[in-house]
Amino acid sequence: MSIKFRLTLMSFLQFFVWGAWLITVGNYWFGTKQWSGEQFGAIFSTLGLSSIVMPALTGILADKWINAEKLYGILHIIGGLALCYIPQVENPTTFYYVIFLAMLCYMPTISLSNSVAYNILKNNNYDVVKVFPPIRVWGTVGFIAAMWITNLTGNKASSNMFYLSAFAAFALGLYSFSLPKCPPQKLIANDATFVEKFGLSAFKLFGTYKMALFFLFSMFLGGALQLTNMYGDVYLSEFSKVPEYANSFVVKYSTIIMSISQISETLFILAIPFFLKRFGIKQVMLLSMVAWVLRFGLLAFGNPIEGLWMIILSCIVYGMAFDFFNISGSLFVETTTDSKIRSSAQGLFMMMSNGFGAFFGGLVSGYVIDNFFTINGVRDWHNIWLTFSGYALVIAILFAIFFKHKHNPDEVANVSH
Structure with a gap:
């Protein structure tokens, strides 16, 4: 082979x-x-x-x-x-x-x-x-x-x-x-400090207002990244409790419907270079946040028959929501940090979004759904998704107002996807 x-x-x-x-x-x-x-x-x-x-x-x-x-x-x-x-x-x-x-x-x-x-x-x-x-x-x-x-x-x-x-x-x-x-490549010196061994040097970036703000928004948006993975299939499957939808294709093959999200993800990767070159890193990250608003909002109003198009469109939008943030965020780190701590900075970005963000997103969403949107075991999915959509909208508005980054078309010239 x-x-x-x-x-x-x-x-x-x-x-x-x-x-x-x-x-x-x-x-x-x-x-x-x-x-x-x-x-x-x-x-x-x-x-x-x-x-x-x-x-x-x-x-x-x-x-x-x-x-x-x-x-x-x-x-x-x-x-x-x-x-x-x-x-x-x-x-x-x-x-x-x-x-x-x-x-x-x-x-x-x-x-x-x-x-x-x-x-x-x-x-x-x-x-x-x-x-x-x-x-x-x-x-x-x-x-x-x-x-x-x-x-x-x-x-x-x-x-x-x-x-x-x-x-x-x-x-x-x-x-x-x-x-x-694949033997060890980058041998860590025996006299390396704890900070050096654990790649914590990048934490000094929190001392810079712009980077601190970026990592903060990364964490807050990271809280939304796994929400549809957590609840999407359950949401579609629970339409079985509504008689008119019980035998629908969506209920029977909910996981296949959800897989459209992953298919979309592979396609939107191809569009990223164009969007980055045309609109810049900040606008692409903002597009991602708006896409999350649509992702959740469309699920709130969708259903397996007359609202099926909204569910499918939500899955398509997911590709933009997920890819645009992760790729453009990674590129922002790549183009604004010192080469000596760039790998650590990339790790910090992932730690804030997929680490702390996903951690708090999982805990808080579970608490909110169970205590505010569930009565006698029945979940109010319409308002659950609207709440998530509102959360993403607030993040998008605050990001647009407070995060300042000037578009430079050359930022993506030497970066491959």
Whole structure:
């Protein structure tokens, strides 16, 4: 097998592991187990907490002591064992700790998979900028494939989704040991300070008003990034409680409908260079925030029959909402920070958005839905989505007013996507 094919398979399985349960776990939680919404928010907060804690630790391990591909494989195998145990869990507290263990293992593998791919491609004299993006796209394909399999096999509310995910994790874990060796590259000096070892130098950026504001908005918008992953499939599935929608295509194949979001994501990536060149980083980030307003607002007014177009349009808009913020935010960090702390600054951006943002977003959304929008186990999805939409609108308005950044067309000239 060629190097490119082997890395494509790795990318496909990497996100297949996640896609098998991430979108549908709400159906298992609310439908099969009938546990509370507030506790469910805590489940998704484990993604954020793991993103805060683990990448720095695994980065140090891969930099100093262990081959990256071996560490990658070990983490997937341990995570797979945790996923295998989930169907045996009978109370939400234990579920939280088991899924937390699975996420502590899984979340750092996202960045590790990139590191492994970059290392192997460079060692085999490939142009990383040209070759890596098509490989990474197959990760999204893997995520979509897992969603479809979970839905089409009738397991969107079944514990089998965790077994499917675990099987892929074991397969990827074992497969990774066959990949070309990726020995430690950037050895950390023994006399390095704690701040240097953990890549915390970038925290001094909080001393700059503009960067502090950017990271603050990153955290607040990060709180919205996982909301439709958390609740989207549950929302569509619960239309089954309305007689006129009970047998609709949307209810039966809710996960497939939700997968339009991931398909859109792959397409909007192609449009990013044009939008960045034409409108600039601030306007593209603002477009992302407006897209989040539409994403939630369209779901608030959609339904499986006459309002189906709104649900589908919401899924299409998701691609702009998710990609435009992550890519343009990353580019802003790339073009405004010193090269000595740029990697750490990128890590800080991800920590604020996918770490702290996702952590607080999961906890707060669960609390708000359970205490203000749920009566006798029935969720008021219309007002839930309107509240989320209003939240995104407030962030967009404040960002437009307070965040100042002059558009420079040359910012994207040397950046590849």
